[in-house]
Amino acid sequence: MLVAPPTRRVWLDLILPPLCAFCGDEVDGVELCRRCQRILVDAWPPLAVACRRCGLPRPLPLEDTAHPPEHCGECADRQFDFDSVAVLAVYQGAVREAVVATKRAGTVALAAALASRLAERISTEQAFVAPDLVTFVPSHLLRRLTRGGASGSERIAAGVARRLGVPVAGLLRTTRWVGKQSLLPDERRRENVRGAFAVKSGYADKRSAELRDRRVLLVDDVLTTGATASEVARVLKQAGAESVHLAVVARAVRH
Ligand SMILES: [Zn+2]
Numbered sequence: 331m332l333v334a335p336p337t338r339r340v341w342l343d344l345i346l347p348p349l350c351a352f353c354g355d356e357v358d359g360v361e362l363c364r365r366c367q368r369i370l371v372d373a374w375p376p377l378a379v380a381c382r383r384c385g386l387p388r389p390l391p392l393e394d395t396a397h398p399p400e401h402c403g404e405c406a407d408r409q410f411d412f413d414s415v416a417v418l419a420v421y422q423g424a425v426r427e428a429v430v431a432t433k434r435a436g437t438v439a440l441a442a443a444l445a446s447r448l449a450e451r452i453s454t455e456q457a458f459v460a461p462d463l464v465t466f467v468p469s470h471l472l473r474r475l476t477r478g479g480a481s482g483s484e485r486i487a488a489g490v491a492r493r494l495g496v497p498v499a500g501l502l503r504t505t506r507w508v509g510k511q512s513l514l515p516d517e518r519r520r521e522n523v524r525g526a527f528a529v530k531s532g533y534a535d536k537r538s539a540e541l542r543d544r545r546v547l548l549v550d551d552v553l554t555t556g557a558t559a560s561e562v563a564r565v566l567k568q569a570g571a572e573s574v575h576l577a578v579v580a581r582a583v584r585h
């Protein structure tokens with residue numbers, strides 16, 4: 331009697347049983363165990379209202395406020411090159427853990443789950459205008475090599491694009507090594523990223539049909555001061571983009 335040889339997948343599972351991308355428990359074919367899916371993705375409530383200009387949470391508008399201000403008090407004196415921000419949640423607790431986990435190689439399911447929630451969020455925003463193109467903040471080659479493959483943001487951007495039914499493109503490249511923004515005081519962050527990104531040569535021509543008059547959705551995992559996203563938006567607009575809207579999984583809030 332002939333017995334079919336086990337498939338490669340079965341062999342791999344025997345040697346390396348599939349583990350939950352987050353807690354490391356054994357799972358049955360999926361990348362997130364049911365408990366982690368619930369804790370990390372389904373349970374945390376989305377931010378009720380965020381400032382459309384800087385993404386910070388703001389109090390719910392009063393019933394009688396017919397015309398709520400365009401921006402919150404925190405960003406009144408700040409300039410960003412992106413046109414609007416959509417935020418899913420505050421960067422804390424399980425949200426923070428989920429975002430950090432997407433940076434590890436092989437956490438495809440987690441990035442996809444976050445992406446689908448983010449896509450759902452932005453497509454239900456009142457002022458939502460469907461983008462023509464989705465992109466992400468590029469990471470330096472060296473960082474990509476040390477971390478292995480696509481960045482968390484890139485995977486989330488791909489998931490958002492799939493959900494929205496628009497193409498995703500890696501429009502940008504880094505022009506130099508960028509020191510970690512998180513290690514710098516706020517006032518140094520802008521200069522740290524200034525000139526650090528460029529549109530890839532295929533898109534760089536101002537007449538490039540890819541970017542000219544296009545509405546670009548820039549997807550990132552965390553928004554802190556907005557310095558990086560603003561610089562990326564500036565570069566995209568210089569290359570012809572009509573508008574750049576930012577969508578982030580989480581907004582860091584200082585206390
Ligand atoms: Zn788990």
Ligand SMILES: [Zn+2]
Nearest residue numbers: 381384402405
């Ligand atoms: Zn604001």
